[in-house]
Amino acid sequence: MPVDYLPEGCVKECRGCGHRLMTMQESLIQKKTFLQKKLSAWSDLIEDVRSAPATGRLGYRDKVNLVMRWNGTNWETGTLNRDVLIPIPRCPVHKIYVNEAIRLFHSVLPRYTEIEAVRYVQTAKQIAIVVKSRDLPGTGWLTNAFAERLASIGIEGVWLHLFPSSGKKVFGKGCWHLIWGKEASQDESGLWYGPAAFQQLLPVLAGEALDTALAFLKPDANSAVIDMYCGTGSGLKKWTQAGAKTLGTEISAEALRMAAMNAPLAETLTGTCRQRLPQMEKWLNAIEDGFTRLLYVNPPRTGLEDGIAEWIAGFMKPIRMAYLSCSAGTLGRDLSILCKSGYSVDRIIPFDFFPQTIHVECLVLLKRN
Numbered sequence: 292m293p294v295d296y297l298p299e300g301c302v303k304e305c306r307g308c309g310h311r312l313m314t315m316q317e318s319l320i321q322k323k324t325f326l327q328k329k330l331s332a333w334s335d336l337i338e339d340v341r342s343a344p345a346t347g348r349l350g351y352r353d354k355v356n357l358v359m360r361w362n363g364t365n366w367e368t369g370t371l372n373r374d375v376l377i378p379i380p381r382c383p384v385h386k387i388y389v390n391e392a393i394r395l396f397h398s399v400l401p402r403y404t405e406i407e408a409v410r411y412v413q414t415a416k417q418i419a420i421v422v423k424s425r426d427l428p429g430t431g432w433l434t435n436a437f438a439e440r441l442a443s444i445g446i447e448g449v450w451l452h453l454f455p456s457s458g459k460k461v462f463g464k465g466c467w468h469l470i471w472g473k474e475a476s477q478d479e480s481g482l483w484y485g486p487a488a489f490q491q492l493l494p495v496l497a498g499e500a501l502d503t504a505l506a507f508l509k510p511d512a513n514s515a516v517i518d519m520y521c522g523t524g525s526g527l528k529k530w531t532q533a534g535a536k537t538l539g540t541e542i543s544a545e546a547l548r549m550a551a552m553n554a555p556l557a558e559t560l561t562g563t564c565r566q567r568l569p570q571m572e573k574w575l576n577a578i579e580d581g582f583t584r585l586l587y588v589n590p591p592r593t594g595l596e597d598g599i600a601e602w603i604a605g606f607m608k609p610i611r612m613a614y615l616s617c618s619a620g621t622l623g624r625d626l627s628i629l630c631k632s633g634y635s636v637d638r639i640i641p642f643d644f645f646p647q648t649i650h651v652e653c654l655v656l657l658k659r660n
């Protein structure tokens with residue numbers, strides 16, 4: 292039976308959680324059915340969706356990216372519904388300290404004419420306010436008393452990110468100003484992250500996905516692992532701890548600064564994976580014969596860039612690869628190329644990293660034929 296009431300604090304007009312009126316069971320079945328359609332060629336291999344326990348399906352989110360507007364009297368923060376801002380001050384999927392931090396900012400930020408704030412981005416203990424301006428606004432509102440309130444709820448860093456042409460994109464290039472606290476924080480497992488880092492929600496489930504990839508790839512001192520779209524290096528840490536020679540590629544310089552602390556033994560390349568193919572080839576060519584080539588990829592929604600799947604199958608030829616995907620559409624496209632060029636899918640394991648929403652991620656394990 293569908294749920295016929297919204298969780299407390301949930302705003303009807305908000306379109307953030309497309310499954311909020313479904314039971315957990317209905318939502319997981321719907322996600323699996325969706326994947327079976329999108330990945331019909333491998334439908335038999337799709338396992339049941341791994342999820343957080345029922346008690347962890349609300350209050351789990353401490354990474355948010357919300358729109359901010361000055362309504363003439365107050366600040367409001369929320370999601371957009373056809374360009375209209377829907378304030379969500381008590382959103383039940385947010386962790387309580389996220390809603391509290393937003394409330395604190397509303398209470399101290401001066402009016403829009405003094406700070407042109409357009410987005411509120413929280414990555415756990417790091418908060419960034421995106422300002423649609425070239426000039427750094429005054430920060431007199433950031434008093435010691437306010438900083439103490441933030442610290443008391445666990446916040447460790449506050450940034451202003453100047454982005455004069457802010458629109459659909461969340462962040463522009465450069466212009467990050469740390470206005471209070473420290474530049475980076477550590478998560479439950481000790482991994483460092485900054486204000487713009489990609490981070491999975493539900494650390495236990497994310498850990499399960501990475502450990503499943505680790506158990507399949509089996510990196511050791513005789514392996515060479517490439518980790519494309521490596522982010523802050525949660526994977527790099529696993530592969531290097533297993534003794535493998537490891538190379539990560541990532542576009543974000545901030546993420547790679549964190550990766551250097553999280554996995555100091557890994558080598559990294561800054562840039563898009565497509566731009567860095569020559570350097571990845573050079574790295575592979577320099578490794579002695581007899582090393583097992585392994586690959587881990589975790590691209591954004593757009594999937595592997597043009598030419599990457601062909602390069603994997605035609606040049607790198609890893610014996611095993613694990614692909615963690617957040618878009619079944621681009622995953623299907625990439626798997627088609629890989630499966631026509633010498634790879635077969637061993638398992639497809641869906642993960643419910645975003646309970647209540649329509650999103651579902653998949654870990655695909657592939658072997659070279």
Ligand SMILES: C[S@@+](CC[C@H](N)C(=O)[O-])C[C@H]1O[C@@H](n2cnc3c(N)ncnc32)[C@H](O)[C@@H]1O
Pocket residue numbers: 489490491519520521522523524525526540541542543546562563564565589590591596
């Ligand atoms: C889904 S996240 C994966 C991050 C990492 N595997 C983790 O779990 O922390 C995708 C990452 O790809 C990076 N990225 C986006 N486009 C890229 C590209 N064309 N080349 C390399 N990295 C890219 C993003 O900055 C982000 O860190």
